[in-house]
Amino acid sequence: MNWSIIEFASARIVLDLAWFCLIVVLARNAVSVFQLIAAGWVFATRVKPGRSATELWQRYSDLALPVSVIAPAFNEELSIVQSVKALLALEYPHHEVIVVNDGSKDGTMATLIAAFDLEISDREQIAVLQKTAIRQTYHSRRIPNLFVIDKCNGRKADAVNAGIGFARTPLVCVIDADSIIEPDGLLRAAEPYMHDDGRLVAVGGTIRIANGCEIEGGAMRKIGVTSQWIPRFQIVEYLRAFLTARVANSSTNTLLLISGAFGMFRRSVLLEIGGYRHDTVGEDLEIIVRIHRYMREQGRSYAVQFVPDIVCWTEAPASLAGLKNQRARWQQGALETLSFHRGMIFNPRYGRIGMIGMPQLILEDVIGPPAELIGYLVVPAAILLGLLDPVIALAYLSLTVTFGTALSFGTLALEEVQLRRAPSARDLARIGSAAFFENFGFRQINLLYRCHGIRRFLKNDTAWAAVPRVGFSSAG
Structure with missing residues (x-):
């Protein structure tokens, strides 16, 4: 056996892998730079200064289309009453709240019945989109705009589909039962529909991390930044995802994702496409891609928008x-x-x-994670074997650390100028430190977790991986 040929081939593979990883990281960062510039341009030229809820109400209360807020709930016994009260209290002229108890195994349903004086309803389901059986439906004796569906467990997509089937309003808002919309969130989400000629089919908003905030009665009382590093790293991630990537993609008509925590849709379009898919764990991404596909294949003019002024708060995972x-x-x-x-x-x-949109998704979710992770291994190996100039390795480090930190700080600047949800200089410093230190451990761990997701996909493992929650009252 000719060992020199084998050694040459092995060295060549290591070198080619190193360069491939460098090129992928460079491409991802180039996309991020474009998104930051595009988002900055949008904020500077297109986004008007945020109107107050009072001004929105005065301008649009007589134009607002009725909305059904669909909140799927599973084992939410401890928080469901506060969550429903918060949804009922949203500032909107005509909205109903549809709570879908998705086969909870705790006392969620009994708690709802007792707290809101529910009685059996004879309301008919207009469209049957869910796969599992409806046990019973209820309405409140005291609150006319509260409707509750009790069904067998079928996961979130199935629960939302049940709610869509019972809704009678032109717009539906899908929200996680444990998320908190700011009081004017519905008005801000519905405002684009008031100026629309029928093209607009979906609107998304900004999702923020509630860990470290003070929540009382299902409402945000005081915004804060948690002292825990894992949720704090996610604050930086969410800022980049929503204030940079979503704003930029919306401006170029390539928006592929509206977060499952909050989204407002034209109900007729959801009915046309058959609602959410049941055979995916990423139903929020899939339904937007399917809307794009359906409307393009139908040859219909349409729009999907992201509105950064809409803010919905959610609890981030606090553990690895x-x-x-x-x-x-x-x-x-x-x-x-x-x-x-x-x-x-x-x-x-x-x-x-x-x-553009689908190839970008491939870069971000197919090629990017494994390539970056492999880069952390093959680039040092290439240097040790004398195959790669250490200057190139330093460039790789700069691309993944210095460059990434600079992009995060740029996003922080947009946040401070536009939304100003960081209440103090100390909180901004906490977020800024997370933007730097996330590159040393957290980013790499995330890559491992994403590769675990790739393995689950290849194994066709569709079991739902639950995310443990500690609840808003103790989220710090």
């Missing part, structure tokens, strides 16, 4: 176990969506979605 389940599920959901709609990729029939 919870983070692993969440990130693996997100990764698996992205791969499932790409598999379902692979015919759209680089297909000019689907316009910018097929030519």
Whole structure:
């Protein structure tokens, strides 16, 4: 056996892998730079200064389309009453709250019946989109705009579909039962529909981390930044995702994701496409991609928008176990969506979605995570073998650390100028420190978790990986 040939081939593979990883990281960072510049341009030229809730009410209360807020709930006995009261108290002229008890195994249903004086309803379901059986429906004797569905467990997508089937309003808002919309959130989400000619089909908003905030009665009392590092790292991630990536993608008509924690949809379109899919763990991404696909194939003019002034607060995983389940599920959901709609990729029939949006999803969720993770291994190996100049390795480190930190600080600047949800200089410093230190451990752990999601996808493992919650009252 000619060992020199084998050694040369091995060295060549290591070198080629190192350069491939460097190119992928460079491409991802180039996309991030474009998104930051595009988001800055949007904020500077398009986004008007945020109107107060009072001004929105005075301008649009007589124009607001009725909205059904659909809140799926599973084992929410301890918080369901506060959550429902908060949804009922949202500042909106005409909205109903549809709570869907998705086969809870605790006292969620009994708590709802007792707290809101529920009685059996004879309301008919207009469209049957769910796969599991409806046990019973209820309305409140005291609160006319509260409707409750009790059904067998079928996970979130099935619960939302049940709510869509019972809704009678032109707009539906899908929200997690344990999330908190700011009081004017519905008005801000509905405002684009008031100026619309029928093209607008979906609107998303900003999701913020509630860990470290003071929550009372299902409402935000005081905004804060947690002292725990894992949720604090996620604050930085969410800022980048929503104030940079979503704003930029919305401005270029390539928005593929509206968070499952909060989204407002034109109900008729959801009915046309058959509601949410039941066979994916990433239903929030899949339904937006499917809306794009359906509207393009129908040849209909449409729009999907992101409105940064809409703010919804949610609890982030505080432990590595919870983070692993969440990130693996997100990764698996992205791969499932790409598999379902692979015919759209680089297909000019689907316009910018097929030519830009879907390839970007491939870069971010198929090529990017394993390539960056492999880079941490093969780049040092290439240096030790004398195959790669240490200057190139330093460039790789700069791309993943210095460059990433600079992008995070740029996003923080947009946050401070536009939304100003960081209440103090100390809180900004806490977020800023997280933007730097996330590059040393947290980022790499996330890559491992995302690779775990790739493995789950390849094994066709559709079991739901739950994220442990500690609850808002103790989220710090």
